[in-house]
Amino acid sequence: MDYQVHTLPNGIRILFKHAPFTVTHCCFLINAGSRDEAAGKDGLAHFIEHLVFKETERRSTSQILNRLELVGADLNAYTTKEYTCIHASFLQEHLERSIDLFEDILFHSTFPREELEKERGVIQDEIASYLDQPEEAIQDDFEGMLFEGHTLGNNILGTTESVDGLTADDIRAFIKANYATDEMVFGVFGNYDFKKVIKLAEKYFAPIPANYSKKQRQAPTVNTADSIIQHKPITQTHCVIGTQAYPSSHPDKYGLLLANNLLGGMGMSSRLNLEIREKYGIAYTIESNYTSLTDTGIFSIYFGTDTEKAARATKLIHRELKKLRDAKLGTLQLHQAKQKFIGQIALAEESRMSLIISMAKSLLDFGHADSLEEVFDKVNAVTAEQVLEICNHVFDNNRLMTLVFEPK
Template sequence: MQREFHTYRLPNGIRGIHRQVKGNVAHCALVVNAGSRDERSDEYGLAHFAEHAFFKGTQRRRAWQVNCRLENLGGELNAFTTKEDTTIHATTLRGDFAKAAELLADVAFRSTFPDRELEREKEVIYDEINTYKDSPADLIYDTFEDMLFEGSELGHNILGRKAVLARYNGDAIRRFTARTHTTDQMVFSTIGNLSERSVEKLAQRYFGDFPATARSFTRAVPAPCAPFERQVTKHTHQLHCIVGSRAYGIDDPRRLPLALVTNILGGPSANSLLNVSLRERHGLSYNIEASYTPYGDCGIVAIYFSSDHANADRCLELLDAEIDRLRRTPLSSRRLSMAKKQFVAQLAISMESNEGYMLGAGKSFLTHDEVDTMERVYAKIEALTASQLTEVAEEIFASPSRLIYR
């Protein structure tokens, strides 16, 4: 690995990755390879609940002390849960970095999950669930993923259901985290104006004394899913639609050409094919976007749009036309060069955020045990050919599934 990153491993199996940059602000995160995918059938929603519970008190601190430890210094402490990982992260001034590292270790390993605090936190999550249910643009993504991965642990909502959450207590969280939050599945990711030696020394001081634990289970690969087309009556003012399919996992070499195809189709820029066609040229949709999410052994591509009910059929015709064009007609040299340049620039701009860089490096190191430098990523993008893009577009979008909220 090039020296853009310093990596190390503690005796208990926790891995570390650090990037030294200039500046007064430092970021750190404990990235754990455990998410909603690792829940058993009677544990749905528990990974996300555990993430909230980490802030409810430790052997050393009450809940308010956890929440105020860094905020009183002008810093931040936060966490999030995905299908495959849980991340606790902090931002502080460089001089307060040691305090942030100690706090992350405290909440990750010494949380007590007091039932009284957990009962109050359930109300917060219930409100989060209600907010989510009131947003069909968010809800349709999870419904689509549930259908696409039906029968798999990837196919259920991260937040869980109120009736099930009501039954969970501290013991349930302790059982779940003991099984899934093992030291061989953790990375301590850091970025800031701190020397490699000092960061590794702090990591050893705050994380190194916890006993080594190892994962005893493996994730099951989702069974194949036949394409589907379904409509759900929601009585919404707008029609909401997702068109998509299963895709490549995070280790598949076709992941990068698919990411570029997805960006060309419906990326964040105003000149994406679908934005130009549905919004700018025909004025049929305000919201249209394409996304690609790779998981460990598979992935999902989803194209979402909303429109007036009367415009839905025309939107789908235009969407299908743009997809078919990408499947059958290779991009010209000029168009391909422009698409690559745009994609590289978007990545470079996103990496200007040190926090985003730190989180991305931690996830990559957790998954691959290495991190590509941005120069290597740019070189891989530059090497992509028009035929590669056509091939992945044909494979992924040959028989897409479709879900409509009316």
């Protein structure tokens, strides 16, 4: 095993991976995201992520921001549909300073009214900025269409109206209901003795009162095919085609990851890029993505192009999907697809922050984190027959939804 785990009496887990580097990467991952928001409270999880960097019981906003930046460290955070993550990178001698700050902002923030109002304005500017980027906005609108009536369809940022109504009481209620100590992982990737990491974690995190998980997430209903065209004040046509896909625990997850990478994943040699950009010069950007969630997943293809080329691009995309549904990959094709994907996974591990966050997420979801070799084994175990079956299920025309943004 290339990592170690220690569970505190309150349920918070400490994840440690040793590395002989002078820079440490750490994260605090909480199993709470936008899907856990109550009706009408869209954007609340993300609002909290912003506000924990404001005042605490013993620090002002400037003291929080300077605590790590004064020693050249990087401190940041993000919110997804299922998680909230605070993370930092710093020289190894500053581990205790970082743990102290994490504990303070996560468990002792005071959410003063003046900071709420300032950050409300910042987030509303963020929403306006995102709406000005159709390539970003269409992805969120597509997920809203895909999960209509379910909180997974909510925009993580919320809306201008929903953010305007959020209060300090909403924040405290969400934290009480969703910040369960047995659904938290503190991950450290650095050059330490594990006993030292445990000692510091016990000093700062063990006194936190236990708050065990009570929430039960509801899975969304399965979508059916649909197509929507929206007219926007834009100059290009943007399109997303996709459907719900496998959850993170599904046995076919690695098969779909492989198929997605072959179709429109990273690099210039994906089938969609070669066919639509390189061969016909239709779209500057074309890509496919598969994101697995705990009880569902999202598969999508995105492209942006001139309006007169959009119909042809869509036709070519469906032709590539049909090829994957109709013809089993040959032995060489499958081998090359696996080699490419495995190489990309290995390169991704070079981002040590991404790796420790991925391991923390896996610990939350499954109770363990796969080694790189175990991941490679799962990719290599995928057969051509499995890929064909997966493509016929996920890329079924009766399940594919399409959202188009067209110029007015």
